[in-house]
Amino acid sequence: xxxxxxxxxxxxxxxxxxxxxxxxxxxxxxxxxxxxxxxxxxxxxxxxxxxxxxxxxxxxxxxxxxxxxxxxxxxxxxxxxxxxxxxxxxxxxxxxxxxxxxxxxxxxxxxxxxxxxxxxxxxxxxxxxxxxxxxxxxxxxxxxxxxxxxxxxxxxxxxxxxxxxxxxxxxxxxxxxxxxxxxxxxxxxxxxxxxxxxxxxxxxxxxxxxxxxxxxxxxxxxxxxxxxxxxxxxxxxxxxxxxxxxxxxxxxxxxxxxxxxxxxxxxxxxxxxxxxxxxxxxxxxxxxxxxxxxxxxxxxxxxxxxxxxxxxxxxxxxxxxxxxxxxxxxxxxxxxxxxxxxxxxxxxxxxxxxxxxxxxxxxxxxxxxxxxxxx
Ligand SMILES: Nc1ncnc2c1ncn2[C@@H]1O[C@H](COP(=O)(O)OP(=O)(O)O)[C@@H](O)[C@H]1O
Ligand SMILES: [Mg+2]
Numbered sequence: 001x002x003x004x005x006x007x008x009x010x011x012x013x014x015x016x017x018x019x020x021x022x023x024x025x026x027x028x029x030x031x032x033x034x035x036x037x038x039x040x041x042x043x044x045x046x047x048x049x050x051x052x053x054x055x056x057x058x059x060x061x062x063x064x065x066x067x068x069x070x071x072x073x074x075x076x077x078x079x080x081x082x083x084x085x086x087x088x089x090x091x092x093x094x095x096x097x098x099x100x101x102x103x104x105x106x107x108x109x110x111x112x113x114x115x116x117x118x119x120x121x122x123x124x125x126x127x128x129x130x131x132x133x134x135x136x137x138x139x140x141x142x143x144x145x146x147x148x149x150x151x152x153x154x155x156x157x158x159x160x161x162x163x164x165x166x167x168x169x170x171x172x173x174x175x176x177x178x179x180x181x182x183x184x185x186x187x188x189x190x191x192x193x194x195x196x197x198x199x200x201x202x203x204x205x206x207x208x209x210x211x212x213x214x215x216x217x218x219x220x221x222x223x224x225x226x227x228x229x230x231x232x233x234x235x236x237x238x239x240x241x242x243x244x245x246x247x248x249x250x251x252x253x254x255x256x257x258x259x260x261x262x263x264x265x266x267x268x269x270x271x272x273x274x275x276x277x278x279x280x281x282x283x284x285x286x287x288x289x290x291x292x293x294x295x296x297x298x299x300x301x302x303x304x305x306x307x308x309x310x311x312x313x314x315x316x317x318x319x320x321x322x323x324x325x326x327x328x329x330x331x332x333x334x335x336x337x338x339x340x341x342x343x344x345x346x347x348x349x350x351x352x353x354x355x356x357x358x359x360x361x362x363x364x365x366x367x368x369x370x371x372x373x374x375x
Pocket of ligand 2: 150178254
């Protein structure tokens with residue numbers, strides 16, 4: 001898969017007009033390989049990564065296109081965009097072999113939904129190819145509030161997902177989590193609702209509680225009120241991570257500035273740690289203590305170090321950081337008004353417009369480190 005686009009081969013049943021098709025494939029991240037004539041079956045385009053059928057509900061022609069896709073393009077996921085009510089059609093479409101069904105609503109929303117469905121289907125196929133390898137679990141830690149944990153976790157997830165490695169953020173800052181705010185997501189469903197639903201989660205149930213971001217990332221948001229935090233237990237966190245990583249290339253965990261029981265449970269399930277620190281004496285002292293605590297807890301996974309606000313002129317040099325922590329940071333994120341602006345706008349800086357600024361580059365470089373190491 002290349003950059004942020006999905007190459008899709010599109011087939012349209014005879015009853016959908018061209019204007020509607022333009023709407024469905026209107027997202028710039030959908031690169032259309034060719035639009036096929038249903039009576040001729042699928043055109044031959046080997047570069048297609050996914051197939052898209054645009055049809056009316058109850059369209060036999062549409063279902064036939066889905067069936068033929070599996071014969072003509074084995075291994076390529078098929079997504080259906082359906083005009084009208086998909087209710088009765090859903091089962092038939094899935095039975096014919098569709099990976100996902102998008103309902104055609106307003107133009108903008110439909111274009112985004114279609115892109116997300118295609119990108120997710122391709123990411124799922126790619127992660128299936130990694131036969132039985134489970135997703136990585138990156139827990140983001142930092143010694144105190146305001147260090148940049150949420151900045152790093154939300155941008156890491158958005159940057160990974162923009163490279164078609166879907167990442168889901170779990171907001172374990174259970175009392176004052178602000179992942180939703182940083183990503184501009186409404187907390188319609190949260191970890192509290194998931195806890196209240198009872199029973200063990202499976203992948204399908206979890207999807208119902210994940211709130212999607214336009215980058216392709218997802219988020220399991222923190223409860224909206226501090227008194228709901230206790231509903232999330234360490235055991236439920238462990239179970240949640242295990243289920244999620246079976247179907248998701250990256251799980252990114254945002255945390256409060258404490259080794260709470262839920263954070264310790266998450267560390268047990270983590271494959272990686274990303275430690276965020278800043279250039280002030282309390283941060284560095286507490287980062288050192290946190291690194292020592294990880295050893296005491298027997299956590300032996302690789303730790304990446306991010307120095308946030310790395311250009312602050314506060315009388316502590318980068319050499320001091322190395323002397324105190326015994327290692328150099330992997331990534332330096334400078335201070336920038338763009339960061340504050342992106343947080344206030346609820347748009348991760350790596351996907352916001354004007355994303356060529358230095359903090360965005362640094363955060364994308366962090367994602368690049370994880371991508372290069374492979375899943
Ligand atoms: N590199 C930076 N440049 C400018 N402001 C920053 C930077 N990093 C963090 N901030 C500011 O600090 C606030 C707190 O960051 P956040 O990621 O929420 O910290 P934490 O999750 O560790 O409490 C952000 O909302 C932002 O306003
Ligand atoms: Mg935070």
